[in-house]
C-alpha cells in the first residue's frame with residue numbers, strides 16, 4: 029500500500045505545468061462569477077481537462093440568486109473616493125457622521141454606541157470577526173450604514189458577502205486602507221461626515237458544477253471538490269485557482285492508477301463565493317436523494333500559498349482523523365491537523381449530511397493574501413508549494429482507498 033502512496037506522490041512531483049490551469053483561468057478567462065459567460069468558459073475548460081484524463085464528465089446545472097450593484101457612491105467632505113459595495117449590501121442614500129470601531133469584537137461592540145451614525149471598522153478576510161457578523165451587530169446597534177476599511181495598504185478594495193440572509197438592511201461598502209485612515213483622522217478632528225449611496229438588484233442565474241468520474245464499479249464514491257467561481261473584481265489565482273489546479277492534477281494522477289476498489293468523483297463547484305450554492309444544490313440533488321454512497325469528501329479551497337501554514341481539517345470521523353494523522357507523521361508532511369468543521373466552504377453541505385470531510389488549505393496569515401481583490405494573481409504562487417499540497421492531498425486519498433482493497 030505504501031507503494032500506492034509513493035506512486036501518487038511521484039506522479040504529482042514529476043508532473044509538469046502544475047500551475048498552467050491557474051494561468052489559463054486567470055489570464056485567459058479572468059474573473060468568473062457564477063452564471064457569467066466567463067464562468068461558462070471556465071466550466072468548459074475544466075471539463076476538457078477531465079476529458080483529457082479519460083474521466084466520464086457531466087454538468088450539474090442549478091439556478092441561484094445573484095446580486096449586482098447598479099450604482100454606488102461615497103464622498104468624504106464632498107470629495108468622492110473609490111469604494112466597493114459588498115455583495116448583498118442594502119440600498120440607500122444618506123449622509124451621516126461616522127463612528128470608528130478599531131477592532132470589532134464582541135466586547136468592543138458592547139461598549140460602542142453608534143445609533144444614527146455610520147459604523148466604520150477594519151476587518152480582514154478570514155481573521156477576527158467576520159464581516160457578516162459585524163453587519164448584523166451594526167444593524168442591531170442602529171447604524172445607518174457600514175463602511176469597512178481594507179487592511180491591505182496600496183489602494184486595494186476587497187469584496188465579499190455582507191449578509192447570509194438575503195439583501196442587508198443597511199448599505200455596506202469597502203474603502204481602501206488609505207481612504208479609511210484619512211476618514212479616521214477626519215473623525216478624530218470632529219469632521220467625519222460621509223455621504224454614500226448603494227443601489228443594487230437581485231436576479232436569477234444558472235450555475236454549473238462540472239463533474240468528472242472515475243468508475244471502479246464500487247458502491248462507494250469518494251468526492252473531491254474545489255470551487256472555480258470568483259468575485260467579479262479579481263482573477264482568483266489563490267482563491268481558488270490553486271484548488272482547481274490540485275483537483276485537476278489529482279484527477280489526472282488517479283485516472284492513471286490501477287483500479288482502486290472505490291469510485292472517485294471530482295467536482296468543480298460554482299457559486300461558492302455566494303454562500304456555497306453549488307455544493308448546496310449538489311446536496312439537494314445527489315446526497316438527499318441517496319444517489320451516491322459517499323464515504324468521505326475532500327474539499328480543496330486555497331490549497332497553496334508559498335510558505336503558508338498548511339492545515340488539514342478532518343470532521344465527522346475519528347477513524348479518518350486517526351488514519352490521516354498517522355500518514356502525516358510517518359511521511360513527515362509539514363501540516364497542522366485539526367477537527368474544525370468546514371464552515372463557509374463547499375465542505376459544509378457534506379458535513380451537514382454527516383459525511384466525513386477533509387479540507388486542505390495553505391494560507392499565510394502573516395501576510396495579506398489578496399483574496400477577493402484584483403491582486404489575487406498567479407505570480408504570487410509557486411509550483412513547489414502547489415506540488416507539496418497536491419502530493420499531500422493525493423497521499424491522503426491513497427491512504428483512504430486502503431479500506432477498499
Ligand SMILES: [Zn+2]
Nearest residue numbers: 267268329330
Ligand atoms: Zn475560496
